[in-house]
Amino acid sequence: MGKLRLLFVKEGRAVYISHLDLLRTFQRVFLRQGLVLRHSQGFHPHPVISFALPLPVGQASDCEILDFEVTQDLDGADLPQALNAFMPEGIRALDCYIPARPIRDIAEIRCKVNFLYDAGVPANALEEIRSLFTGESLIIQKRTKRKSLADVDIRPMVHRLEMEAAHAALHLDVSVSAQNPGLNPALLAAAVEAYLPALAPDFVQVRRVELMDAAGERFR
Amino acid sequence: MDKRLERILPRVQKPARYVGGEYNAVMKDKEKVDVRFAFCFPDTYEIGMSNLGYRILYGILNEMPAVWCERVFAPWTDMEEELRKNQIPLYALESGDPVGAFDIVAFSVGYEMAYPAMLNMLDLSGLPLRSEERPGLTPLVIAGGTAMYNAEPVADFIDLALIGEGEDLLPEVVELYGKAKKEGWDKPRFLREASQLQGVYVPSLYAVAYNPDGTIQSITPQDGAPEKVYKRVVHDMDRSYYPAKTIVPSTEIVHDRVTLEVFRGCIRGCRFCQAGYVYRPVRSRSKEQLVQYGQEAIQDSGYQEMTLSSLSTSDYPQLVELCDGLAPFCERNHVNLSLPSLRADNFSMELMQRLQKGRKAGLTFAPEAGTQRLRDAINKNVTEDDLMESLKTAFSGGWNAVKLYFMLGLPTETDEDVLGIAEIAKHAVHTWREYAANKNRGLRVTVSTSWFVPKPFTAFQWEPQISREEYERRVKLLRSAITAKAVTYNWHDGDTSFLEAVLARGDRRLGKVLETAFRKGAKLDAWSDCFDLNRWLDAFEECGLDPEFYACRQRSRDEILPWSMISCYVSDDYLWRQRELAYQSKASPDCRAQCSGCGANAVEGGECYHG
Numbered sequence: 001m002g003k004l005r006l007l008f009v010k011e012g013r014a015v016y017i018s019h020l021d022l023l024r025t026f027q028r029v030f031l032r033q034g035l036v037l038r039h040s041q042g043f044h045p046h047p048v049i050s051f052a053l054p055l056p057v058g059q060a061s062d063c064e065i066l067d068f069e070v071t072q073d074l075d076g077a078d079l080p081q082a083l084n085a086f087m088p089e090g091i092r093a094l095d096c097y098i099p100a101r102p103i104r105d106i107a108e109i110r111c112k113v114n115f116l117y118d119a120g121v122p123a124n125a126l127e128e129i130r131s132l133f134t135g136e137s138l139i140i141q142k143r144t145k146r147k148s149l150a151d152v153d154i155r156p157m158v159h160r161l162e163m164e165a166a167h168a169a170l171h172l173d174v175s176v177s178a179q180n181p182g183l184n185p186a187l188l189a190a191a192v193e194a195y196l197p198a199l200a201p202d203f204v205q206v207r208r209v210e211l212m213d214a215a216g217e218r219f220r
Numbered sequence: 221m222d223k224r225l226e227r228i229l230p231r232v233q234k235p236a237r238y239v240g241g242e243y244n245a246v247m248k249d250k251e252k253v254d255v256r257f258a259f260c261f262p263d264t265y266e267i268g269m270s271n272l273g274y275r276i277l278y279g280i281l282n283e284m285p286a287v288w289c290e291r292v293f294a295p296w297t298d299m300e301e302e303l304r305k306n307q308i309p310l311y312a313l314e315s316g317d318p319v320g321a322f323d324i325v326a327f328s329v330g331y332e333m334a335y336p337a338m339l340n341m342l343d344l345s346g347l348p349l350r351s352e353e354r355p356g357l358t359p360l361v362i363a364g365g366t367a368m369y370n371a372e373p374v375a376d377f378i379d380l381a382l383i384g385e386g387e388d389l390l391p392e393v394v395e396l397y398g399k400a401k402k403e404g405w406d407k408p409r410f411l412r413e414a415s416q417l418q419g420v421y422v423p424s425l426y427a428v429a430y431n432p433d434g435t436i437q438s439i440t441p442q443d444g445a446p447e448k449v450y451k452r453v454v455h456d457m458d459r460s461y462y463p464a465k466t467i468v469p470s471t472e473i474v475h476d477r478v479t480l481e482v483f484r485g486c487i488r489g490c491r492f493c494q495a496g497y498v499y500r501p502v503r504s505r506s507k508e509q510l511v512q513y514g515q516e517a518i519q520d521s522g523y524q525e526m527t528l529s530s531l532s533t534s535d536y537p538q539l540v541e542l543c544d545g546l547a548p549f550c551e552r553n554h555v556n557l558s559l560p561s562l563r564a565d566n567f568s569m570e571l572m573q574r575l576q577k578g579r580k581a582g583l584t585f586a587p588e589a590g591t592q593r594l595r596d597a598i599n600k601n602v603t604e605d606d607l608m609e610s611l612k613t614a615f616s617g618g619w620n621a622v623k624l625y626f627m628l629g630l631p632t633e634t635d636e637d638v639l640g641i642a643e644i645a646k647h648a649v650h651t652w653r654e655y656a657a658n659k660n661r662g663l664r665v666t667v668s669t670s671w672f673v674p675k676p677f678t679a680f681q682w683e684p685q686i687s688r689e690e691y692e693r694r695v696k697l698l699r700s701a702i703t704a705k706a707v708t709y710n711w712h713d714g715d716t717s718f719l720e721a722v723l724a725r726g727d728r729r730l731g732k733v734l735e736t737a738f739r740k741g742a743k744l745d746a747w748s749d750c751f752d753l754n755r756w757l758d759a760f761e762e763c764g765l766d767p768e769f770y771a772c773r774q775r776s777r778d779e780i781l782p783w784s785m786i787s788c789y790v791s792d793d794y795l796w797r798q799r800e801l802a803y804q805s806k807a808s809p810d811c812r813a814q815c816s817g818c819g820a821n822a823v824e825g826g827e828c829y830h831g
Contacts, residue, residue: 013241014470016229019235021471028243028468028522031553039554058230086522088470089241203227 003069004076005099006083011207013061014090019054025088026066034084035079038069043140052103052211056184062142063109067099097220106178108159109215111185113172115192115201124197126165132195133161133188140191154191157183169200175212222316232819234469236298239314243468244520246282246289246312254286254398258322259310262329262337263746265293271530273365277386287394290314290322294337294744295344301527303344304723310344319345322358324397326390327378329365333716333746335374335734337638338363340743342377349459349735351379351424357400357407357635364390368421368782369451369498370676373723375423378408378732378741380414382421383786384451386482388461389419395507398474412727415445419452428728434769436727436780451498451788453823457484457505459690462514464516466796468523477525478517480510482542486531489812490588491599491679491798492630495531498677498788502811503827507538511545518555526550527558534563534571535810539561543571563602582621582664583614589630590640596807597632599679599798604644608651616655621664622648628694628711629672629686631802638694641667642701649704663706669698675724677790679798681777685721688714715753716745721771728783731771733759751771781809791819 010017017025027047030037037047052065074095083093117125132138138155157177164171176183185206193200211219229235248257259278260270268274281289284485290312293305303310309318313319319325325347327338342349347359354361363374364382371381382389385574389395394415400410415422425445429437441447454460462481469476485502486495498648505513514526526546530536553741572583587602589595595602611622626641645667671691674680686694695711723730734742736759742747744750760767775781777796784792796818802807811828814822821828 013239016235016239017470018234018236024472025470027524031522032243032520057235088242088243088468089245160519205226 001069002072002074003099004074004079004218005097006066006068006076006079006093007065007095008064009060009092009094010063010064010090011062012090014088015058015060017058017088018196019051022051023049025091026068029083029086030068033079033082036071038071045140052106053109053178053182055208056186056206057205059186059208061210062094063211065103065211067103070101085176095220101213101219104179105213106211106219108175109178109182109185109208110173110175110210110212112166112207112209113174113185113188115172116190116203116205117168117170118202120168121165122171125170126163128199129170129192130161130163132191133158138191138195140194142187148166153199154183154187157181158188159171178211222308222311223727224306224308225316228299228308232295232299232302234471236773237293237469238295238313240291240316241519242470244465245291245314245467246278248282248288249319250288250315250524253288254401255288255371255394256317256322257281257287257289257394258292258319258325259289260319260325260327260341261290261294262327263294263332263744265297265469265471268328269469269473271328271330272463272479272481273330273386275388275463275466276461277328279389279466280387280461281394283393284394285462286398289773292319292341292583294341297744297750300340300743301305308536309336309346312339316639320347324360324362324394327361327365329363329367329374329606331746332367332720333730333751334367335723336738336742336745337825338374339377339734339738343738346455347736350376350731352376354379355407357405357410358405360410362393368831369494369786369788370725370726371421371423371786372782373726373730373734375728378423379433380411380420380422383419383449383450384788385453385636389417389452392417393420402789413447413475415443417753418450421449421786423728428782430729434550434766436784439780441785441787443552447785448787449785451786454484454503455720455824457503458509460622462505462513464513465520466517468521475527477527478514478515478523478525479527479529481505482510482513482528482530482533482536482539483577484530487535488532488601489599489798489808489810491597491802492588492627492672492675494675494678496678497795497818499800500788500790500811501529501823502535504536507542507545510542511549515544515549518549518553524554525556525558527560528815529560529640532563533559537685540571555651564608568632572614582623583619583667584623584625585610586625587644588625588627589633589643590626590642591637593805594630594633594637594640597802597804597805598630601810602808604647607644611648611651612655613709615652615663616657618657619660620652620658621654621666623666623668626669627668627672627689628669628698628705631683631799632681632805635694638698639701639705641669641698642703645702646704652706665707666706666710667698667702667707668710669695670712671714673717673721673724676770676781677795678789679795679802681725681781681795682777682779684772684774685718685770688718691717713748716748716751717755718753718767718771719745719756719795720768723770725782726770729763729765730762733765736762789818789820789822794818 007215039045049068080093081097137153141149142152162173190205213219363378368381411422427440430436481506485499588600674683738756
């Protein structure tokens with residue numbers, strides 16, 4: 001009986017699989033492989049399985065974490081290769097191990113965010129957007145769980161930002177707050193749209209690349 | 221994947237259904253296949269991926285090394301809007317290539333209301349709708365599925381239809397196409413050759429002439445096409461393909477589970493039921509093979525739910541043995557086994573109780589008619605005693621919700637029959653009061669009625685659908701007769717049933733009506749939120765046709781029916797005899813009790829299959 005942590009990539013066609021569907025997908029992947037998940041002991045038993053930080057639909061990631069419990073005694077080392085034979089396209093296990101740290105230690109997510117401009121990056125975009133994100137505060141309207149709009153200052157949630165301009169894209173290398181509260185990097189584009197509408201990108205791509213703890217060390 | 225798709229997918233509902241890449245989706249090198257086959261399902265992904273026939277044919281075609289079969293589904297309205305706005309043609313999920321670039325564009329058509337979606341999918345693919353506007357061999361537009369027993373309403377749009385079960389016939393057609401492509405045949409030659417395959421119907425090879433009153437005067441085959449196109453069937457279910465290794469969608473679909481098809485056909489012979497006639501004779505799989513397939517499919521998919529499927533599962537002779545055979549494996553792997561389409565008899569209930577663990581969801585029964593007289597007339601051999609016995613078992617076993625399905629407007633129905641439905645609901649409540657294990661949880665009885673749609677190849681193919689006013693009157697009558705608080709009454713919306721009745725027995729003149737309605741915006745008309753009868757009524761008016769001619773007219777025995785060039789081996793004489801028996805309120809024995817001589821035994825040139 002052991003807790004295990006799976007590190008996996010979600011990219012390509014798989015980015016459109018929603019959180020709930022991904023949960024179902026993993027349960028089936030485990031069963032295909034013959035892995036028996038530990039079930040909760042209630043009236044409607046369900047497998048003990050949870051994702052660390054749900055990934056918004058449409059975003060890719062190199063560092064997704066899934067915690068689960070199995071009935072077998074396993075260290076998980078052989079699992080990634082074994083599981084990968086049973087995955088849908090775009091999901092790939094990288095590592096599996098017995099977790100040493102709690103999920104709450106994840107402090108920030110490092111992301112690559114691309115602002116795409118079909119007609120080329122507007123002049124001054126790099127500078128203006130950088131100063132927008134490095135100002136005192138940056139208040140945007142965010143939909144709350146109760147579906148109403150609330151003002152949120154996202155500036156404290158942007159921990160680090162590097163930007164680079166290419167011909168038709170701004171490439172952002174950004175670290176955002178991971179939880180309590182976390183920041184969806186797609187909201188960076190929403191902020192540009194609100195404050196610098198002329199510089200709003202035509203499309204935004206987001207890819208999580210690394211999870212960090214509060215000390216700036218890689219989280220596993 | 222098209223870069224432009226990346227832009228629109230975040231804006232549409234449930235984008236996972238538009239990208240493919242699921243476990244077991246078949247990927248091939250398009251340079252290394254001879255025939256590219258776009259297998260279109262004229263409804264959404266969730267519906268299409270739930271269809272077992274579609275999965276069987278996908279598997280069979282992809283086992284052919286020279287063929288790559290890919291899936292195409294109808295986009296929901298939001299996705300369609302985005303595709304059109306961005307000028308992205310409809311594409312296949314596996315390769316992402318546009319449908320217009322495929323060799324064969326095939327539709328799996330299970331119900332008439334999918335016709336507008338077929339046209340919409342052709343249009344979204346940038347293909348001309350009419351067969352005559354596609355002069356080349358490529359792309360060939362074909363269709364199969366139960367609705368194609370009367371393909372006339374779509375005769376103008378498809379190049380050929382496959383009649384019956386596709387397991388053997390579809391590969392034959394695809395192979396012939398491969399040969400035609402290699403040898404450079406033109407389309408007319410290919411269609412002529414294809415029409416020689418049993419089960420292939422080429423509408424353009426049949427000339428239809430009409431009488432002044434709008435009925436058909438003659439149907440004349442041309443260029444050597446057969447007088448009658450006989451359906452194809454699978455002869456040996458034990459040797460037929462079962463998709464044990466099949467696509468597991470990454471998003472939830474309607475039937476998200478392993479489906480084990482235990483047999484094809486039905487011994488019952490309900491007189492309104494098209495499937496019951498066209499899938500004759502009954503052919504079973506052996507229980508040993510089913511147990512093996514069930515285990516393989518569960519292990520390969522990772523599903524934890526399995527269902528036994530057929531037209532009437534309790535008629536499978538070895539049902540208990542089959543469930544016993546599956547039970548140890550299912551228990552070990554926490555797989556839930558369910559049995560839909562059970563008859564309301566005791567035996568089924570005992571089985572249900574044994575299988576059902578934990579949550580007791582609602583039970584569904586379909587007595588279809590309110591009195592024994594009418595149930596005899598439609599040959600639905602279920603008595604009210606059977607039903608009440610089943611309910612007794614269910615209520616004492618802890619169930620407390622039951623759904624009862626009926627039809628209004630069946631031939632010979634009287635007000636007494638309509639009121640009989642309310643009586644049955646009342647008796648259900650009484651039975652619950654007497655036998656419920658736990659009355660604190662209350663009772664829910666849901667009575668649902670639909671408006672009977674006469675279908676081709678049934679004993680009622682000559683009958684009129686009752687008028688809309690009459691249908692609404694009977695709904696009202698029943699509504700006022702249902703008084704118990706525990707009973708909820710739902711009735712089917714009349715608009716769709718009326719159009720279904722028109723299309724089901726339509727002739728090929730309806731092609732222009734379909735096209736006109738499509739131009740006016742008809743597409744996902746199987747969905748009530750997309751359906752608008754006025755579009756259709758306008759289209760009929762513009763085309764100078766009367767929908768009531770098709771829906772509400774009594775046909776005579778000697779009228780040439782639009783589908784009379786097609787045969788499912790069940791003879792019209794037999795169907796007419798069954799109709800006469802209906803008017804005498806006389807039931808017929810089931811196929812196992814006594815052969816009624818329907819003609820389906822000609823499939824094997826003699827006796828029906830046993831089992």
